[in-house]
Amino acid sequence: MGAVPEAGTAPLVSTAVVPADAPALPQFVRWGRPVRRVLSIGLFFVIWHLLTKWDVDLYVRFQNIPAPWEVLEEAVALLAGRAFYVHILASLERIWLGFAIATVLGVMLGLLIGWFRFAEDTLFPPIELLRPIPAVAWVPLSIMLWPTERSSIVFITTLGAFFPIVLNTVHGVEAIDRQLVRAATSLGAGRAAIFREVVIPGALPSIVTGLSVGMGVSWICLISAEMISGQFGVGYFTWLAYGIVKYSQVVVGMLTIGILGMLSSALIRVIGARCMPWLPRRVKDEA
Template identity: 75%
Template sequence: MPRTRRLVSGRPLLRGLSLAVFLIGWHLATTYQLDFYVRFQNIPTPARVVSDALTLFASRAFWIHIGASLERIYLGFAIATALGVGLGLLIGWFRVAEDLLFPPIELLRPIPAVAWVPIAIMLWPTERSSIVFITGLGAFFPIVLNTIHGVEGIDRGLVRAAMSLGAGRASIFREVVIPGALPNIVTGLSVGMGVSWICLISAEMISGQYGVGYFTWVAYGIVKYSSIIVGMLTIGVLGMISSTLIRLAGAWLMPWRPRSAKEEA
């Protein structure tokens, strides 16, 4: 068997081993209640978390929290994608659009999404719409900035070559600009998804009545530490699945891009 094929076939085993080491370390630290400045006395063991997770996933209430979070995250992310990619393409390609639209974006971009929570509550009529707004806002800025950089980084030689072949402005924008910026757009989507999960959980903890973030915060308030870990791990798994879906969509949209070959140790 070639060396490359052996390495590829061994990757799932290696990744499973890393998770096993993490779980063993967690088990030992919580079982023996290690206290080396970082304290594990109140951290539940993996077995206790699994037991609590089985109980929670068997209940309808926990699935309602998951459904509420997924609805908010994907709705906010879809709006942010449409606005971020659209505005990013315009700002990156047209100088007038950059002069008119980019200054407000740069002014608002450094403001943390959590700081928008009071304004969102006043702006929007429902809790759901305010949390969707905050979630979309968190995803919008990475998407629009990466799209702008992707357009600005396009090789102008490709544009001149298309013009020499008789392509018009619309054709160049459709056939050269958008495909050329697509790698950066996918990167922005991936980063934006991670940021939107952070914003969603923060908003749910502050102003939500449903959602995984709200569930986790309530579990902290009633001192159910194992439920806190279940909520955290649920957020991690949902975020990982969301990022994986974006990577798969990016690979489908860009079949011409080979997978990057990483050097093996």
């Protein structure tokens, strides 16, 4: 966590590896990256198909696992109906609410704890005590605490996202170069201006890392909570499908979780990059 390239330093590999007078690359090499990515997904489905087609039984058993085309049929049928969307929307609403609450609380507390010693002494110890408890272990307590199923699941989702966000924000603030603070004061910045102009943007790369990790964890927590105590949601749907022996629906549920999780992480990445135009591009991308 918090592994973010230091802002303001040029990437180590800044010179192009290919000399300017090199012959133009053939088409398939230039399109190599998207092609490789599509092939990688394709290969995944081919292997899945073969494992279920041959009913492979090598200690791990594939006899009960639905084949890709069965899952596809099921997905088409589900997407044509209404019920499945109700589950998706329920999950999305809980993620959005939980993640938004965790972002506001986590970033605010993280900034305070990172910057003010008093806040660190008073607010950080309980956070450190509660952090190692997995969110799933909160489910019984959450059901007792909150009046509705919806609010207790949102609570679990919030908890999951909160800890990585608050921790990364604290680290981001603590890693701010003291020289930048000195520079700001010698240019006339007061305490409030330093917080606004130096502390917040200085911690931003680390905050975005925290949001990215937090988004992943909050999906894990949401699905676990829905499986244990839900009446709606993709997690509930998946667990229910297992109970009524509709195995292809189980896989549709899993893939839906995968796709939604992937999209929400991508959203965080895009927004993060928009907010931080000063960060150098990844070294990997320049090669």
